[in-house]
Amino acid sequence: MLSNIPYLVVVALMVIGLYIILFKRNLIKLAMGITLLETGVNLFLITLAYRHGEVLHAPVFTSMILRNDTTFSLPTPHALTLTSIVIGVATTALLLTFFMQLYRKFKVSTTDDLRRLRG
Amino acid sequence: MINNGFKLAALLLLAGFLTFAVWNLREFGEPGEKADNDVVLYNAEDNTTLTLDRTAMDDFMLDHSQDGSSTDEDVLENGPSANNAVTAVVFDYRGFDTMGEATVLFAAVSGVLVSLRIALPPKEKKGGDA
Amino acid sequence: MERMSPVVRTVVKIAFAPMFAFGAYIILHGHLTPGGGFQGGAIIGSLMALYLVAFGATAWKKKLLSGLESGGLLVFIGTGILGLVSGLMFYNFLADSDIPIFNEAVPTMLGYTHSNWAPLWTGGTISVMNLAVGIEVIAGLTLIVITMGLFAFEGKEGG
Numbered sequence: 001m002l003s004n005i006p007y008l009v010v011v012a013l014m015v016i017g018l019y020i021i022l023f024k025r026n027l028i029k030l031a032m033g034i035t036l037l038e039t040g041v042n043l044f045l046i047t048l049a050y051r052h053g054e055v056l057h058a059p060v061f062t063s064m065i066l067r068n069d070t071t072f073s074l075p076t077p078h079a080l081t082l083t084s085i086v087i088g089v090a091t092t093a094l095l096l097t098f099f100m101q102l103y104r105k106f107k108v109s110t111t112d113d114l115r116r117l118r119g
Numbered sequence: 120m121i122n123n124g125f126k127l128a129a130l131l132l133l134a135g136f137l138t139f140a141v142w143n144l145r146e147f148g149e150p151g152e153k154a155d156n157d158v159v160l161y162n163a164e165d166n167t168t169l170t171l172d173r174t175a176m177d178d179f180m181l182d183h184s185q186d187g188s189s190t191d192e193d194v195l196e197n198g199p200s201a202n203n204a205v206t207a208v209v210f211d212y213r214g215f216d217t218m219g220e221a222t223v224l225f226a227a228v229s230g231v232l233v234s235l236r237i238a239l240p241p242k243e244k245k246g247g248d249a
Numbered sequence: 250m251e252r253m254s255p256v257v258r259t260v261v262k263i264a265f266a267p268m269f270a271f272g273a274y275i276i277l278h279g280h281l282t283p284g285g286g287f288q289g290g291a292i293i294g295s296l297m298a299l300y301l302v303a304f305g306a307t308a309w310k311k312k313l314l315s316g317l318e319s320g321g322l323l324v325f326i327g328t329g330i331l332g333l334v335s336g337l338m339f340y341n342f343l344a345d346s347d348i349p350i351f352n353e354a355v356p357t358m359l360g361y362t363h364s365n366w367a368p369l370w371t372g373g374t375i376s377v378m379n380l381a382v383g384i385e386v387i388a389g390l391t392l393i394v395i396t397m398g399l400f401a402f403e404g405k406e407g408g
Contacts, residue, residue, distance in 0.1 A: 185357075211341060
């Protein structure tokens, strides 16, 4: 049970992101909360790629001399994290574009003003 | 209206669920070992068996990411032939994910360009309606 | 909107070339060291954001950047479909073949199975796809930054 503490750090990041999304009303703070939640998910994917060993290398073959007890970390979660980061960038760019257009056209900067626009 | 009590209850429920899920995950740093049972295929026409050696997926990708072309018939002809195992996984073994990701980036850039168009000044044809 | 001071403008002009070379190094050596198309493209995209902050937003060659972005994505998908000729999609048909683009084999050291150096000309279709994705990410991030900058500064001058 004590060995799963790195996963608890990931849960802490995600809970802080969820708290910001639920309790804050400013639109820019909402975007920051969504980015924090996505960062927590990326950290979780990287935490899954660890492997115990005496000498741990990144999964890149350079001109080092391997010994008998070298282990490499798993390369597949690193690939999934790369995809997730790029998709997070795309989502954040579109989200901020919509917030900029909302402010320019309707003078809306909190979610309460956004509710007033309905109907 | 949703007041603060509901929000706090939802947040605590989600935090508890995430902690429970993470507690019972596999141990940190011990991924699955190599599989120790082989898959045996039986060919009924020739009465021969073929034994496939099943190892863990990431060990296979680490072992074979430097292959060029091979002369063995059982192995695929051309490997990734890259020294970087992560690049071999991203562009060769999982190329469809990268294709989808590049398309998502393209779609996001197109969406930003469409949303932020600068309006042209009004044309002169309204001047004739005076 | 007043301009930035001459110190900022001169430093950005001096530091543009080394930073661009660093990003291009990371894109080009994607199959030998950690890095690749997406990482190098993000570095050069942030360099373009620095250029925008120092010099102001101008509508700089939007059609060329848009064409580069579409071209990058098409080269990536086309290289994947070209692999269908000899079997599967995304098949590495350039490794150890007669086509003289990125076709060297990774040399193995005697006695070791996994540790060696490799020259730049290995990689096969992985290096081609690295370059295509790098160009696409550079053009995409530059377009986003220029469009947002033009939108933000347009209201201030118009009033």
